[in-house]
Amino acid sequence: MPGLLAGKVCIITGAARGIGAAIALEFFSAGARVCILDIDGGTAQKTGKQLDPDGNKVMSIEADVTIEEQVRSAVEATFKRFGSVDILVNSAGIIKHLPIEEMSLEDFENVIKVNLTAIFLTCKMVLPYMKKGDGGKIVNIASVGGRTGRPGVGVNYAASKAGVIGLTQTLAREAGGAGIYVNVIAPGPILTELTNKVPKEIFARWNAGRAVNKNGLPEDIAKAALFLASDQSDWITGVTLDVNGGIFIS
Numbered sequence: 001m002p003g004l005l006a007g008k009v010c011i012i013t014g015a016a017r018g019i020g021a022a023i024a025l026e027f028f029s030a031g032a033r034v035c036i037l038d039i040d041g042g043t044a045q046k047t048g049k050q051l052d053p054d055g056n057k058v059m060s061i062e063a064d065v066t067i068e069e070q071v072r073s074a075v076e077a078t079f080k081r082f083g084s085v086d087i088l089v090n091s092a093g094i095i096k097h098l099p100i101e102e103m104s105l106e107d108f109e110n111v112i113k114v115n116l117t118a119i120f121l122t123c124k125m126v127l128p129y130m131k132k133g134d135g136g137k138i139v140n141i142a143s144v145g146g147r148t149g150r151p152g153v154g155v156n157y158a159a160s161k162a163g164v165i166g167l168t169q170t171l172a173r174e175a176g177g178a179g180i181y182v183n184v185i186a187p188g189p190i191l192t193e194l195t196n197k198v199p200k201e202i203f204a205r206w207n208a209g210r211a212v213n214k215n216g217l218p219e220d221i222a223k224a225a226l227f228l229a230s231d232q233s234d235w236i237t238g239v240t241l242d243v244n245g246g247i248f249i250s
């Protein structure tokens with residue numbers, strides 16, 4: 001919606017492509033200035049250029065969200081360039097779906113590091129800037145896999161995404177007094193490069209029970225993220241918004 005984020009400065013991790021890129025487009029269209037933060041610097045630059053060829057309102061930073069110093073300097077650079085940090089969306093994520101007996105400790109820990117530990121880092125780094133300003137909005141992207149024990153996502157992925165929900169609820173309590181709202185979106189299966197590699201039968205199993213006859217698209221998540229990042233959602237904090245076409249209805 002045009003104007004909903006006018007004047008706001010957003011950092012979106014994993015925004016070079018997929019759900020993060022759709023969120024960057026939605027937020028930019030709503031008037032925000034956007035920092036695209038991604039480990040894939042080349043694609044991040046391309047996505048940024050497509051969004052804003054002049055580069056007045058979009059910057060792209062190559063950074064690995066699991067490396068503390070890189071996260072710190074990306075947040076500092078965003079503040080230096082745009083003058084505030086009002087919104088953080090954590091969309092960077094990976095999946096490695098193996099049965100537990102075939103999963104190495106490294107497979108387990110890598111997924112936890114990118115999907116969960118990195119959110120600890122980005123939230124920690126933006127908080128002082130949000131407190132300096134008028135508060136803020138944080139939107140963490142979890143997954144239906146962290147909510148329901150979806151078959152085949154891998155215990156590493158499910159644990160990381162369930163962890164994101166716990167982190168969010170506690171941070172919402174810690175930061176609420178400073179006017180900082182922290183929420184989760186738990187998407188169902190969405191057609192992106194991440195799910196491209198998933199065998200068709202597994203993707204179908206993830207969608208089993210869906211009420212709506214439509215595959216999920218990155219834009220479906222971007223619209224929900226806009227709601228949670230804007231003042232339209234004021235007084236909502238610590239919630240998990242399931243955006244999944246009705247895969248589980250309780």
Ligand SMILES: NC(=O)c1ccc[n+]([C@@H]2O[C@H](COP(=O)([O-])OP(=O)(O)OC[C@H]3O[C@@H](n4cnc5c(N)ncnc54)[C@H](O)[C@@H]3O)[C@@H](O)[C@H]2O)c1
Nearest residue numbers: 014016018019038039064065092093143187189190192194
């Ligand atoms: N696609 C789905 O079906 C689906 C469903 C539920 C939840 N999710 C979650 O949504 C988020 C986005 O998924 P997507 O489908 O857009 O994936 P994607 O693979 O298309 O995009 C992920 C982005 O994150 C970036 N990234 C990965 N590791 C990084 C790191 N260490 N540092 C910085 N950037 C890094 C990648 O370069 C990529 O641009 C993820 O957290 C994913 O778990 C996706």
